[in-house]
Amino acid sequence: MSTPTDTTTAPPKEEKAPQASAIVSALASTERPQRPGPLSTSLTFGWRALLKIKHVPEQLFDVTAFPIIMTLMFTVLFGGALAGSTEDYVQFFLPGIMVQSLIMITMYTGHTLRTDIEKGVFDRFRSLPIWRPSALVGMLLGDTVRFTIAAIVTAVVGLFLGWRPGGGFAGVTLGVLLILVFAFSLGWIWTFLSLLLRSANSIMGVSMMIITPITFGSNIFVDPSTMPGWLQAWVEVNPVSHLVTSVRDLMGGTPVGSSLPLALLWSAGLVAVFGTLTMWKYRDPR
Amino acid sequence: MTELAIETHGLVKVFGKERAVDGVDLAIERGGIHGFLGPNGAGKTTCIRMLATLLRPDAGTATVLGHDVIHAADEVRSLVSLTGQFASVDGDLTGRENLRLIGKLFGYSGPQALKRADELLGAFGLDDAADRQVKKYSGGMRRRIDIAASIVVTPELLFLDEPTTGLDPRSRNEVWDIIRAMVGSGTTVMLTTQYLDEADQLADRISVIDRGKIIAEGTSSELKASVGSGSLHVRVMHRADRPAAKAILERELGVEVVEMVDPQGLTAAVEASGPVTRALTALEGASVELAQFALGQPTLDEVFLALTGHPAEESTDEEVAA
Numbered sequence: 001m002s003t004p005t006d007t008t009t010a011p012p013k014e015e016k017a018p019q020a021s022a023i024v025s026a027l028a029s030t031e032r033p034q035r036p037g038p039l040s041t042s043l044t045f046g047w048r049a050l051l052k053i054k055h056v057p058e059q060l061f062d063v064t065a066f067p068i069i070m071t072l073m074f075t076v077l078f079g080g081a082l083a084g085s086t087e088d089y090v091q092f093f094l095p096g097i098m099v100q101s102l103i104m105i106t107m108y109t110g111h112t113l114r115t116d117i118e119k120g121v122f123d124r125f126r127s128l129p130i131w132r133p134s135a136l137v138g139m140l141l142g143d144t145v146r147f148t149i150a151a152i153v154t155a156v157v158g159l160f161l162g163w164r165p166g167g168g169f170a171g172v173t174l175g176v177l178l179i180l181v182f183a184f185s186l187g188w189i190w191t192f193l194s195l196l197l198r199s200a201n202s203i204m205g206v207s208m209m210i211i212t213p214i215t216f217g218s219n220i221f222v223d224p225s226t227m228p229g230w231l232q233a234w235v236e237v238n239p240v241s242h243l244v245t246s247v248r249d250l251m252g253g254t255p256v257g258s259s260l261p262l263a264l265l266w267s268a269g270l271v272a273v274f275g276t277l278t279m280w281k282y283r284d285p286r
Numbered sequence: 287m288t289e290l291a292i293e294t295h296g297l298v299k300v301f302g303k304e305r306a307v308d309g310v311d312l313a314i315e316r317g318g319i320h321g322f323l324g325p326n327g328a329g330k331t332t333c334i335r336m337l338a339t340l341l342r343p344d345a346g347t348a349t350v351l352g353h354d355v356i357h358a359a360d361e362v363r364s365l366v367s368l369t370g371q372f373a374s375v376d377g378d379l380t381g382r383e384n385l386r387l388i389g390k391l392f393g394y395s396g397p398q399a400l401k402r403a404d405e406l407l408g409a410f411g412l413d414d415a416a417d418r419q420v421k422k423y424s425g426g427m428r429r430r431i432d433i434a435a436s437i438v439v440t441p442e443l444l445f446l447d448e449p450t451t452g453l454d455p456r457s458r459n460e461v462w463d464i465i466r467a468m469v470g471s472g473t474t475v476m477l478t479t480q481y482l483d484e485a486d487q488l489a490d491r492i493s494v495i496d497r498g499k500i501i502a503e504g505t506s507s508e509l510k511a512s513v514g515s516g517s518l519h520v521r522v523m524h525r526a527d528r529p530a531a532k533a534i535l536e537r538e539l540g541v542e543v544v545e546m547v548d549p550q551g552l553t554a555a556v557e558a559s560g561p562v563t564r565a566l567t568a569l570e571g572a573s574v575e576l577a578q579f580a581l582g583q584p585t586l587d588e589v590f591l592a593l594t595g596h597p598a599e600e601s602t603d604e605e606v607a608a
Contacts, residue, residue: 018409035364
């Protein structure tokens, strides 16, 4: 209908005044739509996240540049030393670095939520008669789209470096899906932190303290058999190790072991614990 | 139908050591505009946030439209709407997208939400800006989209938290017109403000809050009357006439007449308008020319000073500086 104008250079036009009679007639329609269900409101919030990506495409920078840098850097840096050649290392390393990149990107969820809270738009959402977690679930669903982009970017870089997954397209897809489930579950830690801590910077700081030991202290980079005993013990219980092992099996086309149910169990546990804590804090944030 | 719009008993909210809201009792009837007047940091926003179910009270009870804000929070949320002190719309999205988002969250279908969004954008004079990101709106437009978002589904009770803070006079008048229009259609409005003239202009009844406590309640006229009678201000045309004018006024009014800093000004507290008329006639009879005269109730500024012992403005500045 209206033609879009260049708002950055054009001087602001004379603003239109509100119409009292039109406001009264808008208020007069007291029709109340049927209250929507939890899935519907969560998807609406997911739609909001996608609209934000449309308007602020810069937020896709982290999900594209970051995986490229991580994958290239570690494969080329460690490949020769650890596995003899870059090509050999990438077969082992790619599922792991995909997990690492996606887990690091989940941190931005907390940052985004904190910004929302500070801007006041969350007050509006919290004052709506909807299923309360839907704003957060929708946000995490929107993030899943960003995670998927990061996974695709990582896979493409891997293919260029000579990665040839034995599981084929189906195996890789299943592996990515598993990472998405885990990333969604992990997101609840960050939502809880962002309701608990008062500044976006402190959230990033605490997130790094959690992410560093669970990603580097895992089987992402090297086989844990060369590690000292205490570190092996940590790697054994680290949920990220179970996730990486299952993703390797799925993508490599090798039979999956007990790691898969353990990774899923951890995901469910994270949602149960941090989802509950988040919603408890959501009642009364700040 | 007979239940009150808002009823609270001993409402308390504590932040750390500070009792932000310290035992507030309110009984606000349905319909019209109820003003919640106080300086910054008096507890207005905290009170509103508890009533809108955004904060849990630490003590006391509150019912909104007959529903308890703690135990029936969902019912309250479906009947009230809140426009916060800061724009509670998403600055990254366009005006239309914001309204569609709220519409869909209320359960409108996609096309219904779009239709409602366009209707509201037109009513609020925002159709030209519909496809611009809200963060590029002017302050007045942002306020309007914010209020529009609050009435996507017509609320029975609307909380407006300092709706005109930071607006230029024209935008402020537009927001006032919007508020008056909404009340005309039967919505109850609870309005917080730190501007005395805003409460005077809009509110049917006013609760004055200071340091977490309600210190006075009533209509604007009642509040003014409770402080004292009205006052007469007279400004003579020629300075030399002032002593004569003072003598005539004192004789006719029978009260003390005070000489103002202004060398032509005189002021006196008066009980009724009858003697004033006679006094002015007497001045004319004595050929004392007047530059201006005014008879009025005390301003809300004077009311606030009398009620709290400190002027509203001073406390506002302290709060801003803190």
